[in-house]
Amino acid sequence: MTRVYFIGAGPGDPELLTVKGRKILQKADVIIYADSLIDEKICSGAKKGAEVYKSASLTLEEISEIMTKAVKEKKTVARLQSGDPSIYGAIAEQMEILDEAGIEYEIIPGVSALGASAAALKTELTIPGLSQTVIITRMEGRTPVPQEESLSSLARHKATLVIFLSISRIEKIVRELLEGGYPPDTPAAVVYRASFEDEEVMRAALKDVALKVKEKGIERQAVVVVGDILKAKGYRSRLYDKGFGHGYRK
Numbered sequence: 001m002t003r004v005y006f007i008g009a010g011p012g013d014p015e016l017l018t019v020k021g022r023k024i025l026q027k028a029d030v031i032i033y034a035d036s037l038i039d040e041k042i043c044s045g046a047k048k049g050a051e052v053y054k055s056a057s058l059t060l061e062e063i064s065e066i067m068t069k070a071v072k073e074k075k076t077v078a079r080l081q082s083g084d085p086s087i088y089g090a091i092a093e094q095m096e097i098l099d100e101a102g103i104e105y106e107i108i109p110g111v112s113a114l115g116a117s118a119a120a121l122k123t124e125l126t127i128p129g130l131s132q133t134v135i136i137t138r139m140e141g142r143t144p145v146p147q148e149e150s151l152s153s154l155a156r157h158k159a160t161l162v163i164f165l166s167i168s169r170i171e172k173i174v175r176e177l178l179e180g181g182y183p184p185d186t187p188a189a190v191v192y193r194a195s196f197e198d199e200e201v202m203r204a205a206l207k208d209v210a211l212k213v214k215e216k217g218i219e220r221q222a223v224v225v226v227g228d229i230l231k232a233k234g235y236r237s238r239l240y241d242k243g244f245g246h247g248y249r250k
């Protein structure tokens with residue numbers, strides 16, 4: 001059935017596009033992809049004659065018009081979003097417009113920069129005894145962030161923190177987290193272009209991480225990870241503990 005498919009294109013490596021996403025991409029008549037973050041190689045599997053649009057220079061109205069017109073002409077649209085569409089993907093507004101126009105759509109989840117960065121760091125984000133909570137957030141910029149969600153107030157939880165869209169303000173991030181109560185020696189890391197060939201990982205104590213980022217000149221496409229999980233050693237979950245039975249193991 002013709003419709004719009006919002007597809008999570010993954011964090012960068014084209015092989016991290018899901019099998020389901022790739023199959024839809026191969027059949028799509030119209031492809032719209034977020035070229036600010038997604039490599040155009042992702043479109044190499046498109047069928048001959050597919051119309052391809054880059055969305056970075058388009059407005060919401062222009063994107064919606066392309067999607068709506070195509071579906072009315074019985075075409076299938078693949079709308080590729082970086083990572084997973086549910087995280088800073090701006091799909092809510094696109095879905096609202098499609099709802100108003102009575103256009104069917106479906107969401108195909110993807111691998112977020114969250115998971116790709118944890119993989120690059122070879123870390124688990126939730127380690128029993130250290131943190132069982134991951135806070136995904138960003139600094140306020142032109143997009144407002146509710147006061148209760150300021151970095152200094154989130155810092156009070158001392159949970160694992162993953163900060164998107166904010167690397168250009170790394171000094172402010174560090175200042176707010178220290179003000180909020182993270183000890184200066186809390187382990188921190190920055191992952192630049194996770195899963196791309198030029199991926200880079202920087203690790204430092206929170207108080208020193210801004211300097212590392214500045215030295216490398218990193219200003220975009222990076223996440224900041226903060227928390228004791230980055231230095232975990234010797235912690236054991238109960239999941240595989242031989243003394244801990246559960247539904248799948250006596």
Ligand SMILES: C[S@@+](CC[C@H](N)C(=O)[O-])C[C@H]1O[C@@H](n2cnc3c(N)ncnc32)[C@H](O)[C@@H]1O
Nearest residue numbers: 083084087088112113164165193194221222223
């Ligand atoms: C508009 S958001 C999109 C996030 C995406 N929906 C996801 O799930 O990863 C863009 C931000 O995601 C982060 N990001 C996206 N791809 C990345 C990657 N490969 N490595 C590190 N950070 C990435 C950066 O913080 C960037 O500023």
